[in-house]
Amino acid sequence: MKSQAWSRAGVTAVVDSLLTVLLAMLNIPVLVLWVIGLLFSPVPVLGMALLTVATVVVRWRAGRERVHAGRVGVLIRQPYSPPPANAEIDSRRRLTWIITDPATWRDVSWLLPGALVGLVLGLIAVAIPLYGLCGVLLLPLWLFLGDVPFGYGLFWPITNTAEAWLALPQGLVVLAAGLAVAPLLRTTDVLFARLFLAPTAAAELRFRVQHLTTTRADAIDAQAAELRRIERDLHDGAQARLVSVGMTIGLAERLVRRDPTAALQLLAEARESSTAALVELRHLVRGIHPPVLAERGLEGAVRALAMSLPVRTAVTSELPGRLDTPVESAIYFAVAEALANMSRHSRARTAWVTIRHDQGVLLVGIGDDGVGGADPERGTGLTGITRRLGAFDGTMALSSPRGGPTVVTMEVPCVLSSPRI
Numbered sequence: 001m002k003s004q005a006w007s008r009a010g011v012t013a014v015v016d017s018l019l020t021v022l023l024a025m026l027n028i029p030v031l032v033l034w035v036i037g038l039l040f041s042p043v044p045v046l047g048m049a050l051l052t053v054a055t056v057v058v059r060w061r062a063g064r065e066r067v068h069a070g071r072v073g074v075l076i077r078q079p080y081s082p083p084p085a086n087a088e089i090d091s092r093r094r095l096t097w098i099i100t101d102p103a104t105w106r107d108v109s110w111l112l113p114g115a116l117v118g119l120v121l122g123l124i125a126v127a128i129p130l131y132g133l134c135g136v137l138l139l140p141l142w143l144f145l146g147d148v149p150f151g152y153g154l155f156w157p158i159t160n161t162a163e164a165w166l167a168l169p170q171g172l173v174v175l176a177a178g179l180a181v182a183p184l185l186r187t188t189d190v191l192f193a194r195l196f197l198a199p200t201a202a203a204e205l206r207f208r209v210q211h212l213t214t215t216r217a218d219a220i221d222a223q224a225a226e227l228r229r230i231e232r233d234l235h236d237g238a239q240a241r242l243v244s245v246g247m248t249i250g251l252a253e254r255l256v257r258r259d260p261t262a263a264l265q266l267l268a269e270a271r272e273s274s275t276a277a278l279v280e281l282r283h284l285v286r287g288i289h290p291p292v293l294a295e296r297g298l299e300g301a302v303r304a305l306a307m308s309l310p311v312r313t314a315v316t317s318e319l320p321g322r323l324d325t326p327v328e329s330a331i332y333f334a335v336a337e338a339l340a341n342m343s344r345h346s347r348a349r350t351a352w353v354t355i356r357h358d359q360g361v362l363l364v365g366i367g368d369d370g371v372g373g374a375d376p377e378r379g380t381g382l383t384g385i386t387r388r389l390g391a392f393d394g395t396m397a398l399s400s401p402r403g404g405p406t407v408v409t410m411e412v413p414c415v416l417s418s419p420r421i
């Protein structure tokens with residue numbers, strides 16, 4: 001079993017190395033095109049057109065290499081700065097953006113060394129197993145033809161059947177060695193490309209700042225929207241009721257001597273209104289930070305939520321501690337939205353929630369066996385989850401093919417603050 005996996009990895013690496021050789025050969029014409037583009041750049045229209053094509057081709061080639069690296073599990077992220085506004089429309093601005101991006105020049109500087117390293121390592125990775133294969137095939141060829149005009153390994157040329165037989169073990173050894181070495185050569189080539197094609201530390205930092213700026217803006221927007229909602233809820237709900245309580249009591253005051261029965265009735269109405277206002281205030285508080293969350297933590301609050309649903313929902317949780325309050329609250333509301341979607345849209349018979357914390361990341365999954373076809377474009381709830389979690393560097397992934405099932409996965413990097421008592 002193990003040897004099967006090992007040889008499969010070897011064969012894949014050899015095939016990939018063949019592709020590496022072909023791609024590496026492309027580097028040279030791409031480099032030539034870039035140089036031509038640069039040389040002609042002062043020429044008014046032609047220069048710009050050539051340079052635009054050249055930069056697109058360079059980026060395409062570098063992109064192919066990143067994808068090719070991904071096949072051996074080495075992730076090379078895009079290092080480019082984001083385009084300026086209107087870059088799509090204004091071609092001169094777009095070109096300036098590409099040319100002044102240091103990542104473009106790093107792509108270009110990789111083309112030649114990348115071609116050399118790719119060619120050498122790729123050819124070695126392909127040649128060794130190929131030579132091994134020749135050894136394996138030599139015996140049937142000898143037996144078929146009765147003679148071959150060439151040799152193999154230790155015997156050169158082959159003069160008798162015994163030597164032809166001995167080519168077989170030699171071929172097998174070379175083939176095995178080739179399959180063993182090919183993945184190493186592939187990885188070496190990819191790591192070399194990564195030196196040039198991955199973002200530099202400065203670029204990583206720039207991306208991080210951009211990401212933080214976006215998520216901070218989202219967080220501020222979300223806060224502002226939340227404040228507006230609370231303000232509206234207070235204004236239209238409890239505040240309106242308290243105003244009416246005040247007016248009813250005032251009326252009762254005026255009536256108390258003249259018509260005590262009517263005054264008593266008004267006071268009863270006022271009491272009812274004040275009870276309703278209290279209920280509304282409780283609901284509002286629950287919407288800001290549900291008491292059950294404060295008392296029982298995420299797991300308890302999600303269990304309570306699941307129990308209140310019409311669909312049978314199993315909750316599995318492995319959380320050996322408490323989360324920080326803001327993260328806990330964000331996750332709770334995200335789970336609440338996903339579960340609300342499940343009961344509103346999915347027509348599911350059963351649903352499940354899993355919560356666990358692994359290597360500094362909180363992983364929450366919400367799934368149902370309903371009709372599927374969830375689409376963040378059709379509402380505000382799912383995008384709201386993404387924005388809510390984004391403020392904590394978290395992410396949401398959605399899988400919901402038509403016919404179901406729907407699975408929402410949330411990941412938020414966070415620490416468990418204190419162990420549960």
Ligand SMILES: Nc1ncnc2c1ncn2[C@@H]1O[C@H](COP(=O)(O)OP(=O)(O)OP(=O)(O)O)[C@@H](O)[C@H]1O
Nearest residue numbers: 341342345346372373374375378379380381382406
């Ligand atoms: N679990 C689910 N199963 C099937 N469809 C779903 C599910 N969750 C969401 N959807 C679909 O995806 C759409 C988008 O969901 P989203 O939560 O963003 O919006 P919404 O629930 O329609 O409205 P709101 O903005 O009030 O949340 C829904 O309109 C619904 O059609």
Ligand SMILES: [Mg+2]
Nearest residue numbers: 341379381382
């Ligand atoms: Mg929704």
